[in-house]
Amino acid sequence: MAHPVSPLAVPLPTLAPIAGARLAIGEGGIRYQGRPDVLYAEFAPGTTSAGVFTSNRCPGAPVDWCRAALKAGRGQVRALVVNAGNANVFTGRAGRASCARTAAAAAKLAGCGAKEVMLASTGVIGQTLPDDRITAILPALHQAAQEDAWADAARAIMTTDTFAKGASRTARIGRRTVTITGIAKGSGMIAPDMATMLCFIATDAQIPASLLARRLKQGIAGSFNSTTVDSDTSTSDTVLLFATGQAKHPRITARDDAMLKDFGSALDELLMELALAVVRDGEGAQKLIRIDVAGARSAEGARRVALAIANSPLIKTAIAGEDANWGRVVMAVGKSGERVNRDRLSIAMGGVWMARNGTVVDGYDEAPVVAHIRGREIHIEVDLGGGSARSTVFTCDLTHGYIDINASYRS
């Protein structure tokens, strides 16, 4: 099962501790042996939280749990329990009971209600989660939890990931500096098995839950929701943001988010860094692909075209083969369903316009494009020539490595 580290990997940066957020990892032996696979986090009283979850219509039991608990507890959260190796998805009543038992055990340690505990699981679908292996080690994790454990946490939640992913930022709120640190796992936006995307972020800022939810949703749209590996959507995708409120900045009310401008920008940056790290670890990925679509009539239309390109197996395999096959881009634009005027369509790779207004550029010289496509980071630009809306999406290529990983995953 060990796969070589992605050639697109980036080193884990120094992750700043967050006042009021303590973490610990342990070995539950849920699927993996001899490596940590459980993460426990405890947050200071008064911590607010917001979550964004998978759009999949068959979500896992932990996703159901978090959605209901965030609503019931109005975003007040005190603890988080995550496990790798078993997704607790499609497990029916047994899966719901697992969630309830795990949350109850964590709540007892954190001194809160069960609804103030968030849960996330990633791994195989359809197998009952042995939650007793998690709850058995929770007391030790509660004891060991400390603020400076984010790098360990990033490693504990990995599954098919080939490198650990995390990021930190600071921002100004009033005259105070606040810190944001986040970790993520995922080999793409992709799989229901080991490649679920999970992301946990904490900040010491003090932000009302409703405002936090709005800001997180906005940040996700421009980051995680603008990346794709293979168009498959996990049943467990979860992004949770916790604000411990330990920073001594002026009070922010739910109606007043002007003070959050710098914080919002820092959060967006951090989300983008984590989302790109996930794409860089896309299963079998050899190349990171950026797709910019301009000239659309609406942002939604631009995004639809960008995603059609990003999810086209033919484009992804062409790039894997270092073939600057822009004809496949024409195909993907056309199959997106967006109304486009073929005769105004223009396409560039690596900054070189290959086709303009519906036909190949006169005297088009492939040489610079071939040089570009041999690199690690590929840039595709499409101008629909129909408006002023634009969208950017990131993806990776489709290689033999993807087949290797996914054809032999459970065996």
Place this chain on the structure above:
Amino acid sequence: MAHPVSPLAVPLPTLAPIAGARLAIGEGGIRYQGRPDVLYAEFAPGTTSAGVFTSNRCPGAPVDWCRAALKAGRGQVRALVVNAGNANVFTGRAGRASCARTAAAAAKLAGCGAKEVMLASTGVIGQTLPDDRITAILPALHQAAQEDAWADAARAIMTTDTFAKGASRTARIGRRTVTITGIAKGSGMIAPDMATMLCFIATDAQIPASLLARRLKQGIAGSFNSTTVDSDTSTSDTVLLFATGQAKHPRITARDDAMLKDFGSALDELLMELALAVVRDGEGAQKLIRIDVAGARSAEGARRVALAIANSPLIKTAIAGEDANWGRVVMAVGKSGERVNRDRLSIAMGGVWMARNGTVVDGYDEAPVVAHIRGREIHIEVDLGGGSARSTVFTCDLTHGYIDINASYRS
């Protein structure tokens, strides 16, 4: 570029000649050397025709030509010119001029108007079609055309296809027997390059063009539009049906299609046989996959779920790896966007129900499913438990062969 013949290949059956349809093939040297790459067909005066074309918004010039010509000529057609190797797509004004010149040359030979000539091209996108190489050999093809040349025709239109595809059927109209013969090319519903799906069918029945169009559209829905290889949609997909009217059956009016019942069934069968042949030649395919979705609230909903399963790279790679990973089916059902009740969802492979009502079947024994998935023809059944509508879709697995073919296609 030579790829081994698909292990799912079926031999080309005997193709019955159709009275009033004469065919000839020749070497235009458009892309391939030393093999036929041009097909010319001529139809008896009075022949009616209907076409179904790609839904891609960036269609090739020949698709535009056929749509306009069928409309202008009210379905009266006398000739067909097809070339393999160059798709004449995204070629702007030059592409339109190529179509006009080719049609004019064929019309002169067939003794008809240019709008009574159908055109189809398959091959690379974005390169000007050297139509002079086609028109140069048309006079010889016009001379050589004969009714018994369907097998040759099936070979002339191949691109990445690894075997030739054709089928014949007979049907009763009144007390007369009519014949239908068709050929197809395509390595899936898939590519804009060499894997465009083209299909040409002729019958000696005498059927008004409007009725022919209605019946063809209906047949396509249940055959070609229920198959997928990789979710990519060609810019050139074309199905054309020609009725030469040479059979001496009672006259059928546009309003009276009761007499076409048997003919319709035979046409549906023939379309399905050709569509399945295309999936069997799906690029890199090792396994043919049938997906039956039942228990949906609408046929459209059932189809959406079936296509989400059929187009999921994770399911297709799992099957390539002979892994009965039903968790991925849960994922695909959930990502389809169709409203489903996860807790009523049931899944079977090879007739064995693995999951029922949202959880794994008690005492589920994987052994018979593992034996099934090692075979060439895989059967997935999904019951959504929400209604009585159903849908069937066919696809193939996603293998290293697909990457090999598509990563190195133009080089």
